[in-house]
Amino acid sequence: MGVLEKIKEIEEEMARTQKNKATEYHLGLLKAKLARYRAQLLEPTTKSSGGGTGFDVQKSGDARVALIGFPSVGKSTLLSKCTHTVSESAAYEFTTLTAIPGVMEYQGARIQLLDLPGIVEGASQGRGRGRQVVATAKTADLILIMLDATKSEEQRRLLEIELDAVGIRLNKKKPDVVFKRKTTGGITINTTVKLTKTDEKTIRTILAGYKLHNCDVMIREDITTDEFIDVLIGTRKYIPCLYVYNKIDAISLEQMDKLAREDHTVVISCEMELNLDYLIEHIWEELGLVKVYTKKRGVHPDLTDPICLRKGATIEDVCDGIHRSLATKFRYALVWGKSSKFSPHAQKVGLNHLVADEDVVSIFTK
Numbered sequence: 508m509g510v511l512e513k514i515k516e517i518e519e520e521m522a523r524t525q526k527n528k529a530t531e532y533h534l535g536l537l538k539a540k541l542a543r544y545r546a547q548l549l550e551p552t553t554k555s556s557g558g559g560t561g562f563d564v565q566k567s568g569d570a571r572v573a574l575i576g577f578p579s580v581g582k583s584t585l586l587s588k589c590t591h592t593v594s595e596s597a598a599y600e601f602t603t604l605t606a607i608p609g610v611m612e613y614q615g616a617r618i619q620l621l622d623l624p625g626i627v628e629g630a631s632q633g634r635g636r637g638r639q640v641v642a643t644a645k646t647a648d649l650i651l652i653m654l655d656a657t658k659s660e661e662q663r664r665l666l667e668i669e670l671d672a673v674g675i676r677l678n679k680k681k682p683d684v685v686f687k688r689k690t691t692g693g694i695t696i697n698t699t700v701k702l703t704k705t706d707e708k709t710i711r712t713i714l715a716g717y718k719l720h721n722c723d724v725m726i727r728e729d730i731t732t733d734e735f736i737d738v739l740i741g742t743r744k745y746i747p748c749l750y751v752y753n754k755i756d757a758i759s760l761e762q763m764d765k766l767a768r769e770d771h772t773v774v775i776s777c778e779m780e781l782n783l784d785y786l787i788e789h790i791w792e793e794l795g796l797v798k799v800y801t802k803k804r805g806v807h808p809d810l811t812d813p814i815c816l817r818k819g820a821t822i823e824d825v826c827d828g829i830h831r832s833l834a835t836k837f838r839y840a841l842v843w844g845k846s847s848k849f850s851p852h853a854q855k856v857g858l859n860h861l862v863a864d865e866d867v868v869s870i871f872t873k
Contacts, residue, residue, distance in 0.1 A: 510544050510547050510548050511548070513544050514541065514544050514545065514548070517537050517540055517541045517544070518541070520537060521534065521537050521538075521541070524537075531705075531706075531709060531732075532708060532709055532712050534732070535705070535709040535712055535713050535732045536712055536713065536716050538713075538732055538733060538736055539712075539713045539716040539717060539736055539739075540716065542736045542737075542740055543716075543717070543740075545672055545673075545674075546674075546740060546742070564606050564608045564621060564643075566619065566646065567608070567610065567617070567619050568610055568616075568617035568618055568619040569616045569617055569618060569796060569815035570616070570618050570619070570648040570649070570794045570796060570815070571618075571619045571621060571646065571647045571648050571649075572618060572619065572620050572621065572647060572648065572649045572650075572651055572790060572794075573621045573623060573643065573644045573646075573647035573649075573650050573651065574586065574620065574621060574622050574623055574651050574653055575623055575640070575641075575644055575650055575651070575652050575653065575666065575670070576625060576652060576653030576654060576666070577625050577655070577662055577666070578624075578625030579625065579655075580625070580653045580654060580655045580753055580754075581653060581655075581753040581754065581777045581778075582622050582623070582625070582653050583607070583622055584753075584777040584778070585622075585653065585751075585753070585775075585777050585783075586607065586609050586620055586622040587609075588777055588780060588783060589609070589611050589620060589783065589786075589787065590609030590610055590611045590620055591609070591610075592607065592608070592609030592610075592620075605624065606621055606622065606623055606624070606643055607621070607622040608620070608621050608622075609621075609622070611787065613787055613790075613791055614791065614798065614813075615798060615811065615812065615813040615815070616791075616796055616798065616813070616815040617815075618790065618791075618794070621643065621647065623640045623643060623644065624640055641669065641670060641673040641675065642673070644670070644675060644746075645673075645674075645675060645744045645746075647746060648746070648747075648794055649746065649747050649748070649749065649790065649793050649794055650670075650675070650677065650746050650747070650748045650749075651748075651749050651751050651790070652666055652677075652748060652749070652750050652751065653751050653753055654666075654750060654751065654752050654753070655752075655753060655754055656752040656753060656754050656755050656757065656758050656762070656763070656766060656774065657754050657757050657758060663750065674737075674740070674742055674743045674744060675743075675744050675746055676737070676743055676744065676745045676746070677746065677747075677748040678747055678748050678770075678771055679745050680745060681743075681745050682728055682730045682734040682735070682737065682738055683726075683727040683728040684724065684725065684726050684727070684728065684730060684734075684735065684738045685723075685724070685725040685727075686722065686723070686724055686725075686738055686739065687722060687723045688719070688721065688722050689721045689722060689723060690721060691721055692721055693720065693721060694711060694714060694719075694720065694721070694722055694724070695722075695723045695724065696710060696711070696724045696726070697723075697724070697725050697726070698725075698726040698727075699725075699726070699727045700726070700727065700728060700729050701729070702726065702729060702730070703729055704729060704730065704731040704732070705730065705731060705732045705735065709732055710724065710735060713732070713735060713736060713739065714739075717739055719739075747771075747793050747794075748771060749771055749772070749773060749786075749789060749790065749793055750769070750771055750772045750773070751772075751773050751774075751775060751786065752766050752772065752773070752774045752775070753775055753776065753777055754776060754777075754778070755774045755775065755776050755781065755782075756776045756778065756779050756781065771793075773785065773786045773789050795817070795818045796815045796816065796817065796818075797815070797816045797817070797818055797820055797862060797863065797864045797866075798813035798814070798815055798864055798865055799813060799814045799815075799816060799820075799825055799828075799862050799865075799866050799867075799868055800813050800814075800865070800866070800867045800868070801814065801825075801829065801867075801868055801869070801870075802843075802867050802868065802869040803869070804869065804871075808867045814828040814829065816828060816862070819861065820861070820862055821858060821859055821860060821861055821862065822837075822840050822842075822856060822857065822858050822859070822860045822862065822868065822870075823837075823858040823859070824862075825840075825862060825868055825870070826858070826870065829870070833870065833872070834858065836872040836873050837858060837870065837871075837872060837873075838871045838872055838873050839855055839856065839857065839871050840855070840856050840857075840860070840868055840869065840870045840871065841853040841854070841855060841856075841868070841869040841871070842854050842856050842860065842862065842866055842867070842868055842869075843866065843867040844862075844863055844865055844866035844867055845863035845864065845865070845866065846860065846861060846862050846863040846866050847866075853869075
């Protein structure tokens with residue numbers, strides 16, 4: 508029996524099983540098995556013989572945004588409107604057959620926008636180059652799910668299922684669970700909160716299913732069985748996501764208003780160029796980038812060319828952004844801005860100082 512058949516069999520058994528207190532251990536075991544088979548499907552153990560065509564694109568710019576959606580929802584049109592890249596777009600499906608990158612400049616930052624081919628139902632199992640599409644999406648800092656406003660909500664649910672099946676968790680945080688393997692000593696489970704969605708017996712059952720008999724588990728959050736399996740597998744990606752509804756010029760104002768009020772949602776029309784500026788602003792907010800300006804001694808800071816970093820970046824990251832060898836020669840830095848204790852005056856700081864948005868940094872070397 509192949510992996511696909513095993514997955515289908517487990518899914519059917521889960522659908523047949525009633526959810527109650529008596530069956531939750533059995534369901535937990537089935538979920539663990541299902542996650543293991545899906546991981547096998549995505550990362551085959553046998554080496555492929557032929558060298559296929561490359562699909563991933565080299566990362567460039569300060570952040571990467573992946574466009575995902577069913578065929579003919581307007582991904583290529585959006586890429587052409589937001590960047591200076593021409594991606595072929597037409598009225599028929601599957602116009603785009605490979606990943607097409609474009610760079611969007613906003614507030615001094617360069618954001619790479621990646622137009623991926625349209626995915627079909629069953630993409631997580633390899634249909635229609637779906638596996639390459641979702642594997643490329645794993646490398647993104649933000650996922651834009653493009654949806655057709657004229658079609659049903661089912662399209663959104665199907666895309667979420669496909670991305671969930673390959674280990675991409677949308678708009679979720681990594682569970683606060685510490686898991687450590689050890690050689691002897693059995694299983695130790697400690698919790699700092701009351702578990703209401705799972706229990707210790709289910710967790711031990713799942714660990715036994717993964718042949719883990721010696722490990723330490725520290726749970727600091729009320730997690731579900733699925734979240735615990737995600738921690739065990741360890742290859743899950745937690746990526747922020749924006750749902751972008753295109754073709755709003757073809758629906759009623761009431762429908763558009765309803766869609767626009769949903770969480771993590773933006774409504775646009777690529778054809779009529781409606782709301783594109785707001786979408787770019789929203790992308791910037793979701794990426795959560797921090798702009799830092801550099802200053803030479805005795806010279807005004809250069810406000811035209813910022814260094815863009817992730818939230819939580821330190822002076823060491825600023826040094827790496829300028830040149831990799833700078834951190835080894837570092838003596839101290841002067842910081843002006845929100846992160847300075849003595850704002851508006853400068854603060855003398857070390858490599859571990861956290862920088863804030865629009866800080867000005869002057870670095871002094873040995």
